[in-house]
Amino acid sequence: MITARDAGLVACRxxxxxxxxxxxxxxxxxxxxxxxxxxxxxxxxxxxxxxVICYIPANATPMLITRTLVTKQDNTIVGxxxxxxxxxxxxxxxxxxxxxxxxxVGKFLAIAYLALTLxxxxxxxxxxxxxxxxxxxxxxxxxxxDVFVVAILSALVQLSxxxxxxxxxxxLTFALSVIFTMxxxxxxxxxxxxxxxxxxxxxxxxxxxxxEPAAPRPDQPQGETS
Amino acid sequence: xxxxxxxxxxxxxxDSDGAELIACPSCDAIYRVQVPPKGGKxxxxxxKTVLIRPRRxxxxxxxxxxxxxxxxxxxxxxxxFLEIHAAGMGNRTSLLDIATSFRSGILxxxxxxxxSMIVLIPLLRTALLLYVLVPVVFxxxxxxxxxxxxRLSQVIKPWAMTEIFAIGCAVALVKISDxxxxxxxxxxxxFCLLVVIVVVNDxxxxxxSVWKSLEDRA
Numbered sequence: 001m002i003t004a005r006d007a008g009l010v011a012c013r014x015x016x017x018x019x020x021x022x023x024x025x026x027x028x029x030x031x032x033x034x035x036x037x038x039x040x041x042x043x044x045x046x047x048x049x050x051x052v053i054c055y056i057p058a059n060a061t062p063m064l065i066t067r068t069l070v071t072k073q074d075n076t077i078v079g080x081x082x083x084x085x086x087x088x089x090x091x092x093x094x095x096x097x098x099x100x101x102x103x104x105v106g107k108f109l110a111i112a113y114l115a116l117t118l119x120x121x122x123x124x125x126x127x128x129x130x131x132x133x134x135x136x137x138x139x140x141x142x143x144x145x146d147v148f149v150v151a152i153l154s155a156l157v158q159l160s161x162x163x164x165x166x167x168x169x170x171x172l173t174f175a176l177s178v179i180f181t182m183x184x185x186x187x188x189x190x191x192x193x194x195x196x197x198x199x200x201x202x203x204x205x206x207x208x209x210x211x212e213p214a215a216p217r218p219d220q221p222q223g224e225t226s
Numbered sequence: 227x228x229x230x231x232x233x234x235x236x237x238x239x240x241d242s243d244g245a246e247l248i249a250c251p252s253c254d255a256i257y258r259v260q261v262p263p264k265g266g267k268x269x270x271x272x273x274k275t276v277l278i279r280p281r282r283x284x285x286x287x288x289x290x291x292x293x294x295x296x297x298x299x300x301x302x303x304x305x306x307f308l309e310i311h312a313a314g315m316g317n318r319t320s321l322l323d324i325a326t327s328f329r330s331g332i333l334x335x336x337x338x339x340x341x342s343m344i345v346l347i348p349l350l351r352t353a354l355l356l357y358v359l360v361p362v363v364f365x366x367x368x369x370x371x372x373x374x375x376x377r378l379s380q381v382i383k384p385w386a387m388t389e390i391f392a393i394g395c396a397v398a399l400v401k402i403s404d405x406x407x408x409x410x411x412x413x414x415x416x417f418c419l420l421v422v423i424v425v426v427n428d429x430x431x432x433x434x435s436v437w438k439s440l441e442d443r444a
Contacts, residue, residue: 001272003254009239011249011256014377015437016277017238018247018256028238028441030373084401092400130252130273144343144387148394149401151340155324156308157402158317165402172336179339182384194253194273206241209248209257209277214265 002206003194010035037189044115047184052108054177062168064150069162076170077101077146100146100174103139107181110136111188118192129193137185143178147171248434250275279432285363289356291427296352298420299388303345306411308395310402321345321413343387348424351386354379358436361443368440376436389421 004011010021014031026033062074075083077100085093110132117129150171157165240246245258250270261278262268268278281287302321309318321344326337358376361369369375395417399408 001255004249004256005254007256009247009249009256011251011254013251014380016248016251016434017437018249019239028373028437029377031377080401089400092397095397126253127273141384141387142390142393144390145394145397147336148340148344148387148391149398151336152308152319152324152395152398153402155326156310156317156319156398157406163406167333167336169333172333175336175339186384190252191254194255206245206247206256206258207271209260209268210271211260211262211268211278212266213263 003191005035007206036191036195037187040187040189040192041115041118043187044111044184047180047187048108048111048115051104051177051180051184054173054180055104055108058170058174058177061170061173063146063170063174064153065166065168066157067164067166074168077174096146096149099143103143104177104181107136107140107143107185111181111184114188114193121196126194126196130190133185133188133190133193140178140182140185143181144175147175147178248277250277278434280435281430281432284430284432284435285359288427288430289359289363291423291430292352292355292359294423295420295427296349296356298416298423299345299348299352302413302416302420305413305416307413307417308399309409309411310406311409318411320411321417343385344391347382348386348388351379351382358440362436362439365443367443372440376440380433386424388417388424392417392421 004018005021008021009018010023010033011018012026012029012031012033015026015029017026017028019026019033021035023033025031059077061076063077064075064080066073066075078097081093081096081100084096114129114133114136117124122129150167153165154167157163238247241258247256248259249256250273252275253270253273255270255272257270257277259278260268262280264280264282266280267276269276304320304322306318307321307324309316324340326341354375357369358372358379361367361372395414402408
């Protein structure tokens with residue numbers, strides 16, 4: 001196992017090709033080449049802070065303003081989920097709570113943990129942290145569910161005086177918080193996680209890439225080619 | 227001693243015996259390229275990231291599915307999506323109404339990003355993919371600026387949120403089930419189909435193979 005940096009090379013993160021260390025742009029895909037993204041942590045923390053700041057008003061102000069003939073109701077994110085649970089749809093209430101409370105808070109904690117442990121070190125393996133990073137990166141987009149629900153409801157429920165739903169200010173701050181956190185996760189250069197891992201010396205021959213054959217499929221004869 | 231040699235010729239750095247190299251974008255480990263058989267995959271030994279995953283007839287399938295996505299998103303914008311009825315009154319909504327539902331003041335920003343994430347970015351992505359892949363699959367030289375187009379399509383991928391929007395619909399339905407009666411319009415079913423196609427399409431896409439064939443045909 002040897003890294004591109006130790007071999008005096010630079011890898012393109014966009015197309016996985018390998019170039020001499022002093023080359024500035026990738027000859028295959030045209031992306032900018034950087035052995036390690038030196039500004040990575042600064043951008044991670046900047047977007048992270050912006051995301052946390054937006055998340056506070058997102059929970060304190062109403063997300064959904066519902067008017068019916070007799071009532072007017074302002075629902076915050078958590079309030080809305082509690083409302084759904086009261087109607088008996090505990091499962092849906094859980095989906096909302098997971099998507100708009102657990103995932104955002106979990107992401108803030110996970111990104112902070114990944115960024116802090118780069119400097120301080122940790123007992124957790126690099127592979128464990130890589131998996132954590134991939135989960136954070138994958139799951140972040142799903143928090144947009146709540147914003148979309150508000151959009152659908154406020155477009156659909158416009159029945160003049162009988163019932164109408166309007167978006168509250170939290171729709172904006174929550175959407176911003178999700179976007180900023182996605183940008184924070186994207187700024188993180190996961191290669192930094194692996195840098196202190198144990199490596200072979202630079203004189204070791206390069207390994208071949210491991211390949212796995214296709215999983216056998218019962219419905220198709222083996223050895224068929226296109 | 228087997229240091230990779232730096233060569234003057236253009237093209238990626240090769241191993242001392244001429245083998246092509248591949249670097250894991252997640253952990254920077256380098257390997258000599260071994261292309262797996264169709265349907266198989268090549269995985270980084272250190273961080274387990276999938277690096278190469280060729281599929282049989284992937285190009286044609288991606289083009290067909292991408293065309294389907296383009297048609298479905300366009301249609302879903304204009305057809306009625308959901309309908310509600312309560313106390314003798316009704317309202318029907320197309321995707322366009324939903325996307326532009328935040329009209330007051332600064333909430334327009336949410337409207338803009340909703341339109342982008344569920345309509346504009348998915349459509350831009352399908353257009354870019356078709357532009358890049360059609361010439362390559364039909365054995366023509368790559369289109370002009372194909373590299374920039376494919377790179378852009380990769381960058382905007384996380385921001386295309388059709389499948390998330392579909393789950394949002396389900397949540398919205400439950401939220402107002404006691405307030406009004408709901409009916410699904412044709413666009414709703416188109417959207418369900420769309421979500422399946424988006425997921426299948428992404429599974430067929432092997433970025434390494436696309437970059438490789440763009441380079442080979444240039």
